Amino acid sequence: xxxxxxxxxxxxxxxxxxxxxxxxxxxxxxxxxxxxxxxxxxxxxxxxxxxxxxxxxxxxxxxxxxxxxxxxxxxxxxxxxxxxxxxxxxxxxxxxxxxxxxxxxxxxxxxxxxxxxxxxxxxxxxxxxxxxxxxxxxxxxxxxxxxxxxxxxxxxxxxxxxxxxxxxxxxxxxxxxxxxxxxxxxxxxxxxxxxxxxxxxxxx
Amino acid sequence: xxxxxxxxxxxxxxxxxxxxxxxxxxxxxxxxxxxxxxxxxxxxxxxxxxxxxxxxxxxxxxxxxxxxxxxxxxxxxxxxxxxxxxxxxxxxxxxxxxxxxxxxxxxxxxxxxxxxxxxxxxxxxxxxxxxxxxxxxxxxxxxxxxxxxxxxxxxxxxxxxxxxxxxxxxxxxxxxxxxxxxxxxxxxxxxxxxxxxxxxxxxxxxxxxxxxxxxxxxxxxx
Numbered sequence: 001x002x003x004x005x006x007x008x009x010x011x012x013x014x015x016x017x018x019x020x021x022x023x024x025x026x027x028x029x030x031x032x033x034x035x036x037x038x039x040x041x042x043x044x045x046x047x048x049x050x051x052x053x054x055x056x057x058x059x060x061x062x063x064x065x066x067x068x069x070x071x072x073x074x075x076x077x078x079x080x081x082x083x084x085x086x087x088x089x090x091x092x093x094x095x096x097x098x099x100x101x102x103x104x105x106x107x108x109x110x111x112x113x114x115x116x117x118x119x120x121x122x123x124x125x126x127x128x129x130x131x132x133x134x135x136x137x138x139x140x141x142x143x144x145x146x147x148x149x150x151x152x153x154x155x156x157x158x159x160x161x162x163x164x165x166x167x168x169x170x171x172x173x174x175x176x177x178x179x180x181x182x183x184x185x186x187x188x189x190x191x192x193x194x195x196x197x198x199x200x201x202x203x204x
Numbered sequence: 205x206x207x208x209x210x211x212x213x214x215x216x217x218x219x220x221x222x223x224x225x226x227x228x229x230x231x232x233x234x235x236x237x238x239x240x241x242x243x244x245x246x247x248x249x250x251x252x253x254x255x256x257x258x259x260x261x262x263x264x265x266x267x268x269x270x271x272x273x274x275x276x277x278x279x280x281x282x283x284x285x286x287x288x289x290x291x292x293x294x295x296x297x298x299x300x301x302x303x304x305x306x307x308x309x310x311x312x313x314x315x316x317x318x319x320x321x322x323x324x325x326x327x328x329x330x331x332x333x334x335x336x337x338x339x340x341x342x343x344x345x346x347x348x349x350x351x352x353x354x355x356x357x358x359x360x361x362x363x364x365x366x367x368x369x370x371x372x373x374x375x376x377x378x379x380x381x382x383x384x385x386x387x388x389x390x391x392x393x394x395x396x397x398x399x400x401x402x403x404x405x406x407x408x409x410x411x412x413x414x415x416x417x418x419x420x421x422x423x424x425x426x
Contacts (some may be wrong), residue, residue, distance in 0.1 A: 065258075176261060
């Protein structure tokens with residue numbers, strides 16, 4: 001004798017099936033507007049960590065002698081941190097970006113300051129694909145190797161930070177890559193050392 | 205009679221829906237002597253070039269692939285032919301953002317195998333059989349020779365040239381079998397950084413190039 005068919009289509013279940021989608025849809029209430037948290041503008045004192053000014057030309061000298069001119073473009077812009085799902089907060093912050101474009105076929109140099117994180121300013125530099133974390137004012141999270149002062153062609157530079165590039169963290173493995181950056185807030189790049197010993201040094 | 209035709213055609217039509225079915229198949233392969241132009245290196249390997257101001261840059265290979273690409277021809281919805289064409293792709297980039305790549309593709313009669321060389325914004329295609337540049341690009345500027353059943357027809361005059369040298373000595377090392385590309389088109393688009401001359405060696409690839417502003421980069425032998 002055949003077993004009775006499960007009463008899935010009986011009238012009671014049909015009513016339940018009809019009601020269920022409404023219950024499910026009503027559970028997905030639209031997101032409430034997130035609260036905007038405005039980090040405000042980057043303080044002028046922080047912007048001075050990058051001395052390069054928009055439209056001006058700066059020079060670096062390669063260790064073999066060639067002097068290369070770089071034109072600076074600099075601008076600040078607002079950015080927002082959005083999220084895909086319902087979020088309680090939406091963050092507005094400022095990014096200040098500087099690019100040094102050379103008149104010679106080598107890489108661009110760049111600097112970026114951001115106040116996205118309320119506890120510290122984010123400050124980084126890059127030489128082409130390679131990045132350097134530069135210590136920023138009130139930066140208590142990273143302690144890069146501090147060089148103090150350095151002498152270059154008989155001239156002494158003070159308060160110079162020395163940073164290693166992120167070469168070790170990248171999958172890209174160039175034979176010759178930017179290895180170390182010597183940087184001061186007042187003068188910018190003092191020296192950029194390549195892994196093969198070639199150097200780009202400040203030229204004034 | 206009609207029924208017989210339908211019976212014969214039906215299996216063909218049905219089978220032609222399969223990706224690999226065709227009445228005939230061809231395979232085009234690159235001639236061994238043209239494969240000599242490929243770079244004998246592996247992904248991740250690198251070479252160094254130094255310019256006339258003694259600034260060095262390393263080029264790293266990011267691509268080295270080969271394969272057969274199918275193309276089909278059909279007649280009244282029936283796939284009549286599949287042609288599989290052999291090609292090789294090799295690509296390098298440098299720490300200073302310079303990009304160099306090769307694409308070597310088997311030729312389809314009447315054309316020969318062709319090698320497309322790209323260096324930054326410049327690229328050209330050389331047909332080994334006809335010994336000619338068939339296509340040329342500088343950024344978005346483009347010239348090509350028209351392909352016909354008999355060969356190329358000149359519609360755009362290409363002023364750039366290719367010469368084949370027995371050897372070239374660069375930084376004390378002699379490379380055998382060298383292709384010299386001299387760029388002479390789109391002169392009104394040139395900038396100081398436009399590439400004017402490219403030298404490519406069998407097995408090694410890029411060995412020298414020079415720019416409009418006089419900068420010359422040369423390979424350092426490992």
